Amino acid sequence: MTLPGGSTPTDRIEDAGQAAFDAVLFLSFGGPENRSEVMPFLENVTRGRGIPRERLDAVAEHYYHFDGVSPINGLNRQMIDALSARLDEVGPRLPIYFGNRNWHPFAEDTVEQMYSDGHRRILVFPTSAWGGYSGCRQYHEDIARAVDALADGHPGLRPQAVVLRKLPQYWDRPEFFAASAAAILAAREELPAEVRGDARLVFTAHSIPISADTTAGPPADGGHLYSRQVARASAAAAAQAGYESYDQVWQSRSGPPSVPWLEPDICDHLDALAAQGVTAVIAAPIGFISDHLEVVWDLDNEAAERAEELGIAYVRAATVGTDPRFIAMIADLIGEYASGAGDLSSLGCGDNGQLCRLGCCAVPARPARPAR
Ligand SMILES: CC1=C(CCC(=O)O)c2cc3nc(cc4[nH]c(cc5[nH]c(cc1n2)c(C)c5CCC(=O)O)c(CCC(=O)O)c4C)C(CCC(=O)O)=C3C
Numbered sequence: 001m002t003l004p005g006g007s008t009p010t011d012r013i014e015d016a017g018q019a020a021f022d023a024v025l026f027l028s029f030g031g032p033e034n035r036s037e038v039m040p041f042l043e044n045v046t047r048g049r050g051i052p053r054e055r056l057d058a059v060a061e062h063y064y065h066f067d068g069v070s071p072i073n074g075l076n077r078q079m080i081d082a083l084s085a086r087l088d089e090v091g092p093r094l095p096i097y098f099g100n101r102n103w104h105p106f107a108e109d110t111v112e113q114m115y116s117d118g119h120r121r122i123l124v125f126p127t128s129a130w131g132g133y134s135g136c137r138q139y140h141e142d143i144a145r146a147v148d149a150l151a152d153g154h155p156g157l158r159p160q161a162v163v164l165r166k167l168p169q170y171w172d173r174p175e176f177f178a179a180s181a182a183a184i185l186a187a188r189e190e191l192p193a194e195v196r197g198d199a200r201l202v203f204t205a206h207s208i209p210i211s212a213d214t215t216a217g218p219p220a221d222g223g224h225l226y227s228r229q230v231a232r233a234s235a236a237a238a239a240q241a242g243y244e245s246y247d248q249v250w251q252s253r254s255g256p257p258s259v260p261w262l263e264p265d266i267c268d269h270l271d272a273l274a275a276q277g278v279t280a281v282i283a284a285p286i287g288f289i290s291d292h293l294e295v296v297w298d299l300d301n302e303a304a305e306r307a308e309e310l311g312i313a314y315v316r317a318a319t320v321g322t323d324p325r326f327i328a329m330i331a332d333l334i335g336e337y338a339s340g341a342g343d344l345s346s347l348g349c350g351d352n353g354q355l356c357r358l359g360c361c362a363v364p365a366r367p368a369r370p371a372r
């Protein structure tokens with residue numbers, strides 16, 4: 001989209017609130033694409049986080065196991081292609097750009113490109129469905145950083161001349177539950193017929209420090225927004241897959257052992273299930289939308305190995321990824337917000353990474369970035 005003749009970007013400030021959006025930023029975590037990128041990537045992820053060196057070395061090994069290639073960027077590109085096709089079909093026909101927090105293409109560079117392509121009103125689809133610091137607030141920080149970088153590169157660009165609006169959390173959308181339930185039923189078919197009926201359904205999501213969960217969401221609601229959302233999503237997906245009972249556990253914890261994180265871990269849980277005489281498990285990674293490294297390593301290697309040692313038949317359900325229902329859901333979400341009309345406060349969040357107005361996701365876990 002190009003600006004009308006003669007107008008400068010700053011002319012467009014007045015339309016900040018309600019005008020239609022003209023592009024989509026698909027905002028994700030990022031991952032290395034060869035061995036030499038692994039350490040710099042991990043340093044970006046953990047900068048200032050107090051993650052022990054030994055943990056970083058251990059995680060680097062997980063990436064080296066796959067020759068330093070995280071599947072996440074490729075999977076995101078597949079989702080973007082599927083989403084583009086869907087938007088071409090049903091509209092709105094907005095171009096989709098790809099940017100990341102921790103690796104190339106960095107969100108800052110992508111937003112610069114979007115700006116030079118003439119885009120001024122950008123809807124942001126984050127690849128995390130959840131509230132809380134890691135799932136929501138941190139994506140707002142990414143947006144704020146990208147907007148700051150843009151302003152630094154274009155002196156005179158007035159605040160709000162470019163608007164990035166993050167789409168709402170989508171963990172509770174029926175299509176997400178439907179795609180998750182379908183994946184569970186497909187995984188179930190992979191189990192040997194004789195144990196299929198007794199298989200235990202086990203949902204997993206990324207663990208976070210308990211302190212981060214406690215401060216997630218409006219304090220008036222009691223915090224724990226992330227773990228409550230994961231619990232509700234698991235319940236909904238289980239019900240749709242026809243399971244009356246299931247378990248919900250966590251995976252991929254890091255940080256120093258002295259800091260408590262959400263438990264139980266999936267591997268410890270497999271031990272407990274074996275002790276109860278469970279013979280088959282369906283692991284459903286409800287916490288992730290694509291098969292990135294934490295899924296293919298922690299679930300397909302570590303948990304699968306533990307299950308084998310324990311004599312448990314183990315299958316892992318697919319993530320929602322390019323499931324047409326899930327892609328249609330993203331397109332719907334974009335369609336709902338594309339006109340620019342409507343109440344921003346329904347998002348609970350401000351544009352351009354402003355602090356949440358309703359405490360929708362989390363209080364900042366770290367001091368805010370210095371004002372520019
Ligand atoms: C809630 C949550 C999600 C889901 C929401 C979302 O999708 O955003 C998520 C996603 C992801 N996490 C990922 C990778 C990593 N996460 C780490 C560290 C951490 N994650 C945390 C939480 C989450 N993480 C936390 C509280 C930490 C501790 C340090 C910190 O507060 O940052 C570390 C550092 C090493 C380690 O400690 O494991 C790595 C390498 C990848 C990419 C995988 C790939 O390359 O394919 C993805 C999609």
Ligand SMILES: [Fe+2]
Pocket residue numbers: 206
């Ligand atoms: Fe993570």
